[in-house]
Amino acid sequence: MNRKRIIDIIIILVLACAPLFLNTYWVDVLNNIGIYAILALSLNFILGHTGLFHMGHAAFYAIGAYTTAILNTMYHIPIIWLMPLSGVLAGIFGYLVARPIIHLRGDYLLIVTIGIVEIVRIALVNNIFGITGGSNGIFGISRPKLWGFVIRRPQDFFYYIWIFLGISVYLFYRLENSRFGRALNYIKEDDLAAEGSGVDSSGYKLKAFIIGAIWAGFVGNIYASKMTIISPESFSFWESVILFVIVILGGSGSMRGIILGSFLIIGLPELFRQFASARMLIFGAAMVVMMIFRPQGIIPPKPRTYNLDFLKLGEAEK
Amino acid sequence: KTIKIGLLCPLTGSWASEGQDMEKIVTLLADELNAKGGLLGSEVEIVVEDDGGDPRTAALAAQRLSAQDIVGVIGTYGSSVTEATQAIFDEAKIIQIANGSTAIRLTEKGLKYFFRTSPRDDEQGRVAANYLTGKGFKRIAILHDNTTYAKGLADETKSLLEKKGANIVFYDALTPGERDYSAILTNLKAANPDVVFFTGYYPEAGLLLRQKKEMGWNVPFIGGDATNNPDLVKIAGKDAAEGFMFLSPPVPQDLDSKEAKDFLAAYKKKYGDLPGSVWAVLSGDGFLALTTAIKATKSTDSDVLADYLHNKLKDMPGLTGKISFDSKGDRVGDLYRIYKVDANGNFVLQ
Amino acid sequence: MSLLELRNLTKTFGGLMAVNEVSFSVDKGAVVGLIGPNGAGKTTVFNLITGNYKPDSGEIIFEGENIVGLPTHKIVNLGIARTFQTIRLFQNLSVLENVLAGCHCRMKAGMLACMFRPKWQKEEEKEALKKAWAELEFVGLSKELTNKAKNLSYGNQRLLEIARALATSPKLIILDEPAGGMNEQETQELVELIGEIKKRGITVLLIEHDMSLVMRICEHIVVLEHGAKIAEGTPEEVKNNPLVIEAYLGVDED
């Protein structure tokens, strides 16, 4: 067992006990960090691994949250059941919007994704189909209920969110370290060469969007049930910017980096509360400084490692 | 030991100006109270938290306040922001007195510890509809800005006006934060209304008046209470603002009461100018209501205080008039007045 | 029997006729050279074959099937692999992962299989690693396994591109100036490598300006000028064709 493992285990243990020695406020800060970490990890597929400049992730998050909110308040479907549905709908939406724009390059894709998140927000504000509640949003969303236990207090949500984060990390880790993850990286490095090596680059770009959107939809479900009220301003372009910053500043493609990035971007403004109205000024300066000192992100991704021992064995047999 | 009162307000973000005024007003009142010996023999301490004008940050700020052993919370501004904090304070059994949150549903949830010093949208909608029809306007244009507040008021007014048989010739929203509204004014003009009712905020109202004047169009403009801010005249210019009318709860300047006069004098002395909007002043009323309740009940227990505020607090002299709450936590009484801007840019009570 | 056949292939860029009614065929198991002056349209022909460009008219028949209009990755799937004139490796990835890119199209695991990793997926990964390793051994780069592609020398980068192309298990490999920027010694090694590729039964089509290389390994040569085919034949025939000498080879003064 190497040192990294041990550090990881210590961090996990400390986190698991956190609600025991933190007050509800700090637990709730951790909840926010967890939510953003999952969102940023899902964005990471699109932005970090595939290198697509996507600044509209909040749109998928919004679809998930509104799916949950609308179906829960109108038809009283339990929150937990709505989680997969929110993910699927967000994924379908992700596919539909990404489809026609997937061929756009770099900055052109960036502005189009900004456009998408803004169009979604404006549609929500304008109470599209008469079901989104306009700028008031939707209230009275119920809490998730697991085996009869209602998740209500920040402490409950803490475990709910962080266990979900843990599962996501586990699944994403496997996805990243396999044919799928490699294909995304080839596209990021040089999509033409990837295509020339037999990788269906637009297909994988779409898949990256879909998986990112599905997970953002899941988080939308969690967020809606945590807040019990949602309104369009929680899904603005600015939210997308925050996610974008977390991924780049944390280290695009690196899950450790992104989780640490969430601590910094969501946690720092809370630490700066003592500066009152100057806190965002300090936060802005901190962003510039962190970027300058760690231009590749705080924890840049490590190259994948492969276990080739089985090859050597084969050799010995010869 | 001190008695801690929370203040939740937007110190950063788009509503920072309101939040900063709220902080000024509440700390001023707290200082005055402490100078007079405080509450129940102890000092009052104000714990200020920034909500950034955003629901998520506000929820965090509310958690933070709940963890600080406070008796009650004043604030905050903006209905959706307030709504994100309601459940948190309710679960923590902390009295919350909101100031700039007019959405109807906030007090329709039956929350025991929630109060507000601001009136509700339906109240204002009713006043607006009565006033507009009373003045004999037939063709009415309604313009909002798609914010929770302005949209709520616009919807409310529209449905009441339609019931009264008025002809709504224009109903749409502008995008707040822009500078050029000539496009929407052009369409408004083409709809040929007798009057335009704008339910949004003063910065846009100022620009609308200014650009309307530039177009050489003379139609009466009436605003909702969010246009009640002296900066409106600065933005529009005196000649363009003249004749503009708006509905609003009275500002301290208009009240003869001693409380209002003293408050204004003290504020001017300490900060050198007058408070910007009536919404910030309403946070002062919240503070007064809460401290009055503590004084009267000699208790800091939320249930005792809530009971007092609901049932026993009657016509407390506040900065914006007399204050009482009904069983839902809404402020009681006919608050709304009609103001008109005169040639010198002053707001004159009609 | 011809593996690949081009029929009246034409491609224009704006007003420019980059490829003009070009037809030729490549026999199975052969090494065919495509030469011509700079700007003659050689690379464009390659890009047409691999689907990077769509021809204005004409047909590309691969194993009896017209592949015009197929996306590049499908063409790779059918068995045509390529290298690029200007090296296009995944610069920041390891040598091994560069070759694994070639294995990609022969694997099946999708999103869910990668997440939940059934047994067959694990086997497939192992097979891919074996294949990648074997191709690296073949071109002589197995020592560089974990090095980043961009840290390889120019010649080794060219070899890595070839290894990546081979990892797609192609029937036809097309090489665009594989000896560009190599000295004579390195070129000699390349000649031997191409011989090995041929021995594996893979057909080779290549563009090259280094005549010593072309003459040594190609059985058949096609010459383009201004987008049109001006000559075709054995190295001997082409070398002595006056049109080719005038347009491309020049007269040797010494």
Add this chain to the structure above:
Amino acid sequence: MLRIENLHVSYGNVEALHGINLEVKEGEIVTLLGANGAGKSTTLNTISGLLKPTKGTIYFKDVEISKLEAHEIVSLGIAQVPEGRRVFSTLTVQENLNLGAFTVLDEKTIQKNLEWIFSLFPRLKERRKQLAGTLSGGEQQMLAIARGLMANPKILLLDEPSLGLAPILVKSIFATIKEINESGVTVLLVEQNARAALKLAHRGYVIEVGNIVLADSSENLLSNPEVRKAYLGG
């Protein structure tokens, strides 16, 4: 004219040049031979100031230039025709040539050089208005050389000028280099085509993994069995 003493250059933590010494005298053509990745381009880029040495000095006419910025070095009269041409693809041929003369302030000299260049490469004169990126490879290479000459250089650094050119063009490029040299420009030439380079040059250096291992006259190098084996294909 150009003297390099104990030059060390690193990319990040990796040292690419381990202390090389090299000299080019006025009026000479000197060639630098070496395998891929030996450090030839690194040497040229360090002379031009695109890379900074970690140790060692470069003198140009006895003035130390290794601490100067790239653009200052160019204005001293050291022009480079870089590896891979690097013409400004979305600018016209004429604009590329104008940029070559960026450091030349005298309008008359520019005109004179332009005429000389157009006489060397009549093809470029025909294509003055064409965007450089749409030229064929060989034409781009001509433009790159012409652009270097427009700087009115005292010494011209050429990095693999024959790369990717058709045989007929290779011949003409080498003839041109000779012509340029005869008109008084000193040349430092890097080439994969070692045989042709040595035929052209007066002297040559052989560089191997960041070290100079041989320095001699061209004739001697051409007949050196080691060199023949490593660079001339036996």
Add this chain to the structure above:
Amino acid sequence: MELFIQQLTNGLAIGGIYALIALGYTMVYGVMKLINFAHGDLFSIGAYLGLTLLLSLGLVDKIGVLGGILLLMLMVMGLVGIIGIILERVAYRPLRKADRLSAVVSALGASIFFANSLMLIYGAKFRVYPHNILPKMAVDILGMKIPLIRILLLLASFILMTALYLFVQKTKTGTAIRAAAIDQGAAKLMGINVNKIISIVFFIGPALGGAAGIMVGLYYGQINFLMGWLYGLKAFIAAVIGGIGNIPGAMLGGIILGVVESLGAAYVSFAWKDAIAFLVLIIILIVRPTGILGERVAEKV
């Protein structure tokens, strides 16, 4: 029909302002390939500095409206330009070799920093330019009264665009700027001082933004510390519509955006105005993936 023409002129006026801000955006992008999210805040800074100078120097009273405003404009442009140079030195230069997106994050940080500095210095309240500085004349065109200032604004954008275009296309420095945009290393080999070129670009771009800021202040009167974000975003859209990096493209994009906004709003819905603008942007990009005037050189393989 009258409504249409009226809305068209409204759109042109708004578009003129977008164009002006987009010019600076595109200029910086063209050389650095950097999406300078702080550009909108430089625009706000211009508006605030303009107000301060206007109130403190009293130039308009001393040397008349036209001269006063022109002088003021030059001063603001100079100051904002210098801030731009400092911004580049501090926040972007250390990231020149890093991933492009790192610089984008740095720009976002700088944007937050600038907006909040303005709030702390000038307060969170809306600030108002003095009224009646600009003469309120109107011109009769096709029976419609169009304020003179609007025409002047559009004209100013057009003149600045032309000047910028000529500077970049025809002068030696301009050619050097374009060269540096294509290949900084090769530009150095031509003897071009790339750092100096970048500083020049980071002077001109923000200076244009600053000029737009003071124009908006003078014309619309009301300024606010957060206004740069929205204008910056609109300018970015404008630049992309035209083909980011392309100077006439920025002008064209600005005008198109302005016109689409007012016509879309007038004939569809005001509440959906920005969504319509974005939809048009997306459609334009689907049809022309690099903007209307953007280069369409297919990548040569």
